[in-house]
Amino acid sequence: MIEIEDLHKTLSGRKVLDGLCLRVDEGETLVILGRSGTGKSVTLRHLVGLLRPDRGSVRVFGREVSALNDRELREHRRQIGYLFQDGALLNWLDLAENVALPLLETGDQSRAEIEARAIEVLSLVELEEHRKKFPSQISGGMRKRAGLARALVSRPQIVLYDEPTSGLDPISSSQINRLINDLRQRRGITQVVVTHDMGSAFDIADRIALLHEGKIRAIGPAEEIRRSPDRAVQQFLRGEIDGPLSAEGRHRIDDPPTPPAPGGAPPREAATAEAKGSEEK
Ligand SMILES: Nc1ncnc2c1ncn2[C@@H]1O[C@H](COP(=O)(O)OP(=O)(O)OP(=O)(O)O)[C@@H](O)[C@H]1O
Ligand SMILES: [Mg+2]
Numbered sequence: 001m002i003e004i005e006d007l008h009k010t011l012s013g014r015k016v017l018d019g020l021c022l023r024v025d026e027g028e029t030l031v032i033l034g035r036s037g038t039g040k041s042v043t044l045r046h047l048v049g050l051l052r053p054d055r056g057s058v059r060v061f062g063r064e065v066s067a068l069n070d071r072e073l074r075e076h077r078r079q080i081g082y083l084f085q086d087g088a089l090l091n092w093l094d095l096a097e098n099v100a101l102p103l104l105e106t107g108d109q110s111r112a113e114i115e116a117r118a119i120e121v122l123s124l125v126e127l128e129e130h131r132k133k134f135p136s137q138i139s140g141g142m143r144k145r146a147g148l149a150r151a152l153v154s155r156p157q158i159v160l161y162d163e164p165t166s167g168l169d170p171i172s173s174s175q176i177n178r179l180i181n182d183l184r185q186r187r188g189i190t191q192v193v194v195t196h197d198m199g200s201a202f203d204i205a206d207r208i209a210l211l212h213e214g215k216i217r218a219i220g221p222a223e224e225i226r227r228s229p230d231r232a233v234q235q236f237l238r239g240e241i242d243g244p245l246s247a248e249g250r251h252r253i254d255d256p257p258t259p260p261a262p263g264g265a266p267p268r269e270a271a272t273a274e275a276k277g278s279e280e281k
Contacts, residue, residue: 001026001158001190002047007056008214009042016042018214019056029184029191031201031222033236034211035245040194041085043211044160047192048080049073060158078106081151081159085166085194087143089135089150095122096131099150106154121149124179141168148176152183159183161193165200177203198237202226210236212245 002024009017016039024030034040045051046058049065058065061079068076089098100118103109109117122128125145135143144167151159164180165173177200183189184204195201201208202222209219210233218225218233225233235243 001028001061002192003057003059004043004046005057005059007043007046007058008054009039009046009051010054011042015214020211020215022209022216022219024190024192026190027184027188028206029180029193029204031205031208032192032194032211033196033201033208035236036196038211039214040211041162044082044162044192044194047158047160048077048082074105078102078154079156079158081154081156083144083147083151083159083161083164085162087135087147089143089146091135094132094134095127095138095146095149098135098146099131099153101150102154117153118149121153122146124152125149126175141172144168145172145176148179156189158190158192161191161195163195163197164193165195165197173197173200174203176200180204 002022004020004022007017007020008015020039020043022030022043032040032043042051046053047060047065049068052066060076063072063076065073065076089095090101093101096115096118099122100114103114103117119128119131122131125148127142127145127149130138130142135146138146144164148161148164151161161180164176168176180191180193181204184191184206191204193201193204205222207220208222208225210217210225212232218228218230220228226237228234232244234240235245
């Protein structure tokens with residue numbers, strides 16, 4: 001369904017993707033993990049032709065995305081739902097209009113059909129009561145859910161999610177995870193999910209991939225990744241500061257050496273006592 005081969009991309013003089021290879025099978029949910037700035041969003045943007053490869057191939061539905069003309073690209077994007085990292089709602093449209101936008105662009109359904117479908121997907125994310133509100137009138141988590149409703153409105157065969165649960169409370173996150181699982185199990189939708197939420201990753205993933213230094217460092221079924229002997233994978237899953245994914249010595253504030261305290265008291269206690277003393281003065 002999705003085949004990325006030897007993808008290279010340099011942005012602002014920095015090599016972001018450096019020979020990335022990735023395959024996503026039909027009906028599968030693939031979770032992409034990776035440190036901030038490693039190119040997860042950049043990878044997703046190649047799938048819908050918002051970025052073009054410097055080198056390499058990005059094939060979706062068997063088509064080379066960079067070879068599509070404008071009309072084909074519009075058609076291509078219609079078949080792919082995309083939840084952008086920031087929701088990407090239009091501030092001058094209310095939620096129902098924002099969600100209906102992909103359907104209005106195609107123009108092959110009546111106004112009433114479009115409205116009914118917009119309300120249907122808004123109710124999936126529990127926003128139907130808020131459909132007349134504008135993005136500025138709702139919370140960040142609600143904007144995220146509205147973005148999700150818009151990604152699903154045209155019944156796409158592929159859905160890309162860029163951090164679907166970030167900024168959501170744990171109950172809303174679980175609802176989103178359940179929705180993603182339902183879409184896989186009941187509709188057989190192919191899904192690519194970028195997330196930093198480990199609970200969500202293991203809840204929804206068929207396979208998990210770790211992106212590092214412009215390439216896939218590890219990929220496999222979720223349970224295999226959980227038990228992976230790769231230190232980079234374990235560092236990421238456990239959120240450890242030191243390890244192969246960290247730049248050395250970049251995460252510490254250099255404390256000036258603490259002078260020995262008079263009377264042999266441990267330095268930290270001495271400092272506290274001093275602070276207390278000065279407060280009492
Ligand atoms: N349009 C652009 N122009 C220039 N540089 C860009 C552009 N888009 C992304 N980048 C750079 O590419 C790198 C990867 O960005 P990307 O947004 O893919 O990171 P990410 O893995 O999604 O991170 P995060 O987890 O923080 O969302 C970053 O250094 C970013 O500054
Ligand atoms: Mg991102």
